[in-house]
Amino acid sequence: LRSSCAIGVSLGMLSYIITNYRSAFALFCLTPVAGAHNLYLRLRRFLLARSFSLISEEEHSKRVEAIRREVKEANGRVCSNRSGNDQMSLTYGDYKQKSKKVNLTHLRSVFEVNEKERYIWVEPMVDMGDLTSLLIPRGLTLPILPELDNLTVGGLLAGTGIETASHIYGLFHHIVQEIEVVLADGTVERVSRTHKPDLFQNIPWSYGTLGMITAVKIQVVPCKPYVKLNYEFIHQKSEFIAKYEKACRDQSHDFVEALAYSHDNYALMTGKMSNDVGNDGAYNPIGRFYSQFFYLQVQDKMRKCNSCVEYIPLKDYYHRHTKSLFWEVSEIMPFAHTWWFRYLFGWMMPISHSLFKATRTEELTKLYKEKHIVQDMIVPIGTLGDCLSKMNDLFRVYPLWLCPTRIFEKPSDENRGLICGLEDEDLFIDVGIYGTPAPEILKNYDAERDCKKLEEHVRHVKGIQMLYADCYQSRDEFRQMFYHTEYDRLREEIPLTKERFPEIYDKVYIGNRR
Ligand SMILES: Cc1cc2nc3c(=O)[nH]c(=O)nc-3n(C[C@H](O)[C@H](O)[C@H](O)COP(=O)(O)OP(=O)(O)OC[C@H]3O[C@@H](n4cnc5c(N)ncnc54)[C@H](O)[C@@H]3O)c2cc1C
Incomplete structure (x- = not known):
């Protein structure tokens, strides 16, 4: 009994330390563990690159x-x-x-x-x-x-x-x-x-x-080894939306991305693969261990100029938000962007999402549920402005990640699957919102009420909520958002499916997640 009490007290202490000294815990415990794990991953990927891991x-x-x-x-x-x-x-x-x-x-x-x-x-x-x-x-x-x-x-x-x-x-x-x-x-x-x-x-x-x-x-x-990335900084929402839509419809760009730093400040980035580093822009290997987080580099450029060009190694470009977990790492480790952290500890990064998740205490989980939002909503391009306003009113979390996508399935298609675009529009925008609502919002913030309002808006514009995020919708509302007719038929027809696997809703509804 005494030893189980002792274990209980130690676990309680550990939980207290992790909860109240989260950033110090991340610095002294998670960063070295991540460093060791990353060495293993690098070795594995080195072997994979040389085909040793290909199996028959x-x-x-x-x-x-x-x-x-x-x-x-x-x-x-x-x-x-x-x-x-x-x-x-x-x-x-x-x-x-x-x-x-x-x-x-x-x-x-x-x-x-x-x-x-x-x-x-x-x-x-x-x-x-x-x-x-x-x-x-x-x-x-x-x-x-x-x-x-x-x-x-x-x-x-x-x-x-x-x-x-x-x-x-x-x-x-x-x-x-x-x-x-x-x-x-x-x-x-x-x-x-x-x-x-x-x-x-x-x-x-x-x-x-x-x-x-x-x-x-x-x-x-x-693919080619570099991405020539054009940055344009726009300080008015309607001007941004017009330029962004034009860029998204232009398939001569290999990549299109935007970051919203406030309701009126946007960085629009269009990329093209390139064989060489041209002399019309600077070379920026953003994947170096000491490099500043990409989203902060972009913000810094926005303060200094209206537009610019850079050449980035392709692999660095693909994983430009990995080290900063978009911008989530800065909330847990507010010092992660400083020079001393980057030069002394940067080589051990990134800390994976799993490590953060595995060491989250019950108190932190509660805090995340009540005071933090992580959602990706995919909405038709024509409704992007409304979605940005809605998110600004409800959460005021910045940056926002704006990533265009095509949804080729049409409502009238026979085999359309669980999602579809509109009959006359296949261009949609994924609006990723990750962070803590602004202090003036947080005072009256109610995660359930406000996420439901956002979901209602997304349903109304025929948008889609990504499934990894917590879903606050009722089953009926969820079934309005995702087309279940064919899915239900398949679950009936394929023997034992309903016994072996739950419905999608039962996996994503917040009430069924801890
Ligand atoms: C911090 C964060 C950042 C993200 N960034 C991005 C991003 O940049 N781009 C992007 O596209 N998405 C992003 N996502 C969302 C991500 O796309 C989804 O979570 C996606 O489902 C992949 O997650 P996973 O590999 O961890 O799969 P899991 O979470 O392991 O699986 C997702 C679902 O698929 C099922 N599944 C997995 N494997 C199988 C299998 N073999 N057979 C049957 N079912 C299976 C699982 O049961 C589970 O229900 C992000 C999510 C978070 C939280």
């Missing part, structure tokens, strides 16, 4: 057979054994506790790189960091390579993925050509636009509720 298709099939057996022999719910800490959502889904965990985490290999026909076959736990290391040295890249290193292929397909090339290629599932999936009854299917197109179209956004993805065939495209 037979090896992959053996792994799938083991999963197939596990699913077939299961009783009740099943889910992936990926730890809740590793998942990108800020909260933990209750479904994990009630389900049998199927071993998917070892599905982390690539088993075909077809440079001639320009596709790769990868297992679902391969992440974006692995893929940049594998592909860029071969002069290839994914057409859409979502930002953070540890986003996985499975998560990006079952949830969604977006990047600054999405104004050309659409969302992550639009570059997927074939999906291998283990269904609830243990059958293995490879589905595509021509084979079982209804299942192929409904796996994206189904959040792992139609089967276990075991392999994905993804399109790849040639």
Whole structure:
């Protein structure tokens, strides 16, 4: 009894320290752990770049057979054994506790790189960091390579993925050509636009509720070593929206991104891949360990000029928000942008989202739920101005991430899947809002009430909420936002699906997340 009391007291102390001295804890504990983990990742990616980790298709099939057996022999719910800490959502889904965990985490290999026909076959736990290391040295890249290193292929397909090339290629599932999936009854299917197109179209956004993805065939495209990035700084909302829309519709830009630093201050960035560093702009390797966070570099430029040009190494460009976790790291470690931190500790960065999540105490989780917002809302371009005003009124959190995407599915399509664009508009903007509401808002802030207001607005404009974020909508409202007819039919028709997997809503609703 005495020893369990002692453990209880020590855990209480530890929790107190982590809660009240979060930034010191991050500096002295998380940063070195991250440094060691990053060394391992670098080695892994070094080997992957040299193909040592490529496996044969037979090896992959053996792994799938083991999963197939596990699913077939299961009783009740099943889910992936990926730890809740590793998942990108800020909260933990209750479904994990009630389900049998199927071993998917070892599905982390690539088993075909077809440079001639320009596709790769990868297992679902391969992440974006692995893929940049594998592909860029071969002069290839994914057409859409979502930002953070540890986003996985499975998560990006079952949830969604977006990047600054999405104004050309659409969302992550639009570059997927074939999906291998283990269904609830243990059958293995490879589905595509021509084979079982209804299942192929409904796996994206189904959040792992139609089967276990075991392999994905993804399109790849040639790339160049640098990005020529044009910055333009605009200090009026209506002028920004007009210029931004024009840039998003212009497919001669390889990349389009904007950051809103306030309701009236915007940085519009358009990028083009380049073979060389030209003499019309400065060379800026933003991925160096001592480099300032990218979003702060942009803000600094905005103070100094109206426009400028830079050349950035492609890999650095892809992962420009990784080190700063967009701007979340600055809230936890307010000193992370200072010169002393960058030069002394910068080489150990980034600290992964999982480490922050794994060391979050109950008090911090409560604080996050009540005083912090993390949402991505994808709205039609014509309604962007209203969405910015709504977010400014409700939260006043800046910067905002503005990333364009095409949604090719139309409401009238037979196989449209869970989401669709408008009949006459396929250009949408993902508005990412991450941070603590402004002090004047925080006084009367109610996370549930205010997020519901935002969700209502997004439903009204026929927009979509990303699934990793907490959902405050009722089931009926959620079903208005996502088209469930085909999805429901598939869940009825594929034997055992309803027994093995919950509905999407039950995984994303805030009441079912801790
Ligand atoms: C801080 C932060 C930054 C982000 N930045 C970006 C960004 O830059 N770009 C972007 O596009 N998105 C971003 N996201 C959102 C991200 O796209 C989603 O969370 C996405 O689902 C990927 O997450 P994951 O790899 O951690 O997958 P997970 O969270 O592990 O999985 C997501 C869902 O997919 C299911 N799933 C995963 N693997 C499989 C499988 N093999 N078979 C069946 N189901 C499976 C899981 O059950 C789960 O329900 C961000 C999220 C956060 C919190």
